[in-house]
Amino acid sequence: MKTFKVAVIPGDGIGPEVIEEGVKVMKKIAQLDGRMQFEFTYFPWGCEYYVEHGKMMADDGIEQLKSFDAIYLGAVGYPGVPDHISLWGLLLRIRKEFDQYVNIRPITLLNGAPCPIIGGSKETIDMLFIRENSEGEYAGAGDWLFKGKPEEVVLQTGVFSRKGTERIIRYAYEIAAESGKTLTSISKANALNYSMVFWDEVFEEVGNEYPNVSTYSYLVDAAAMYMIKDPARFEVVVTSNLFGDILTDIGAALAGGMGLAAGANINPERVYPSMFEPIHGSAPDIAGKGIANPLAALWSASQMFDFFGYEDIGEQLLVAIEKVLEEKTVLTPDLGGNSSTTEIGDRVVELVSALIESAR
């Protein structure tokens, strides 16, 4: 029996509500499956912590997290704490300090999930986004000159290193090669005349190592348009930090909404813990009401099972999520139902338990 140590950071707003369902489901699965067990350790970090302590996490927070196998994060952000403080102090800090340079976001329209575009289906909307997650536009580099003067000028510098660009692109080629899917790179060399020219060069260079992978290259604006008009073009997609941020939210819109959008922040070398999070925010407007949709958090948990090497379980959990959507008997308000967060979690527990038992 393997033991996995999971650091849980429920965070702000609806974070604790959805993460609780994830923990519940994971515990139940471990108990039924018998191959693994989880040790969950909770960290009370986030905006409330900030208001009390003037910082988003403990001073030695990164040190404390280091020995865990994974981090399970709810959501960060709260009215009153500026976003750039809360996020650089927690979410973005963890992504960077633990060199979680791969952000994996599945964009699949599960059966039963709502889709705002005409003709959307699981066949046409089924992509895997590989987003650079450690540098690029999110390097945090810049300067603010002549503050308050008429000549004031603010600089924001994207930093694209050879190492950082190559490794994310190679990671995406590996996934495309393994899965036999096409690989699409999304950039913007016609306007971003340094970074994206470099990106395109590296995409081509690394591609020479993968002669069997069919590739495409899109400008980010065209990609945004085609994701809506013809999403079937995209299978595995690799892109920069900022473009990945924007395009995966388009993806979330297409694939059932934010309540179904999951993400994994991976350190592939496993030197540091990887982090799993629903990509929705803290949604302060519905926090505390018990109506937040936990399915994104559960999908992230499914990604965690994949990461730990239990891809069969990851798959079963995803099938259970899809069943909930197909049944339509328990759904949260964002999906047109009137069930509670807990009821969704309970139903997933039932469904995944049945799947695991019948697979024995």
Add this chain to the structure above:
Amino acid sequence: MKTFKVAVIPGDGIGPEVIEEGVKVMKKIAQLDGRMQFEFTYFPWGCEYYVEHGKMMADDGIEQLKSFDAIYLGAVGYPGVPDHISLWGLLLRIRKEFDQYVNIRPITLLNGAPCPIIGGSKETIDMLFIRENSEGEYAGAGDWLFKGKPEEVVLQTGVFSRKGTERIIRYAYEIAAESGKTLTSISKANALNYSMVFWDEVFEEVGNEYPNVSTYSYLVDAAAMYMIKDPARFEVVVTSNLFGDILTDIGAALAGGMGLAAGANINPERVYPSMFEPIHGSAPDIAGKGIANPLAALWSASQMFDFFGYEDIGEQLLVAIEKVLEEKTVLTPDLGGNSSTTEIGDRVVELVSALIESAR
């Protein structure tokens, strides 16, 4: 009778085909209306010119264009000439040298135009994008260090000046105030910790001068999602150069496709000529076949009439475009028809002529 000098740069691919229809329509309108006349001067610049002369326009090209009242541009780009060369040598160069710092892109789903989202209508999809067009992410600033070495690193710097940021935001507030619409600012301060924090500050500051304008502020990722899920939220929108690029392509997808997407690059002080262009590319795959959709080019011509002070004509031309879409008898293949570029132009001429005559 007023005379307007218009520099015509048909450019590459389908550019010449669609621009020709625009010139035809403008001439006919001038002749019927009687208040204005146009002097069109053609410039053969673009990628073919580049292949011959090693540059995208004449050395004194900017000087040559300076005395015109407006520039009417088709499209730039051609296989074989790298995009960052063709665009920085022509389109982006003109935007910058002529301080066309406002890019106005109407995103309205005209009646009869196709829409990929469920429930899309002219009521729900009706926005006006005001995109910063002179600096920001498109400043062209950056560096490429240690080329070819393992420590290679490429920097791309967005430059947001007080002047540049204030003037575009103020322009948008003016439009919102005049039209009684809401104003939405789109930024990303949670990740872009210098430029977008500054942007948000300026948006708030300038807002103090417009207490009657209702404002909203969205993160770019959330905006991309909501444009698809709930486009009715957006009326007048102001955003940075790159975000405007991406979001207006989402807008184009929603509002009938690239064949209907128009843009105006405005120098509001009228010190330099403004430029009007369909925002689609050169579409080399269909160039020369006479099937390109000229409606975006015609919509840009309508923006030109507005700019010259003939808003009645601008409106009539837009009504004629909408009639073509409603009639569905002549449409290009991108809109499901099988008519030619010229046939669309001819039908618009007929329709707008009838409108002008009946308005007498």
